[in-house]
Amino acid sequence: MTQVHTARFGLGQIVRHRDHAFHGLVMDVDAQYAGPAAETGVVASDQPFYRILIADIEGGVIAYAAEDALVATPEIEPLSPEDEREWFTIDAQGRHAPRSQTLQ
Numbered sequence: 001m002t003q004v005h006t007a008r009f010g011l012g013q014i015v016r017h018r019d020h021a022f023h024g025l026v027m028d029v030d031a032q033y034a035g036p037a038a039e040t041g042v043v044a045s046d047q048p049f050y051r052i053l054i055a056d057i058e059g060g061v062i063a064y065a066a067e068d069a070l071v072a073t074p075e076i077e078p079l080s081p082e083d084e085r086e087w088f089t090i091d092a093q094g095r096h097a098p099r100s101q102t103l104q
Contacts, residue, residue: 007031007048008067011096012084014076015052018069024052025079027062027088027096035064043068053098060098 007029009015016023033045048067053060079087088096 007050009048009050009070009072010078011094012079014073014078015050015070016073017052017063017065018071022052022054022063023073023076024054024063027051027053027098033066040066062098 009026009029011026011028013026014023015026028051030049032047033040033049037045043066050065050067050070052063052065054063084090084096087099089099090096
């Protein structure tokens, strides 16, 4: 029997990493880990994984984090559609990338 996971966080939502204490914006979600098998360590790979944009003074960094490591930050509003268009390239499937990157 295959277990189906539903992503807890949506595109444009602001989340916080439990261990590393950074806040970031959800840019993309994979239904499960999409990297090399040996790289997850003790983290379960059969859960949603998110690409998170962490903004800083120099522009930003993209992190890849497991759903179990993230918590919602309801005190921080998600981006408006206008803000999304200002900060991201968005393709027809709704995938987001920083303005400096193209989606393939």
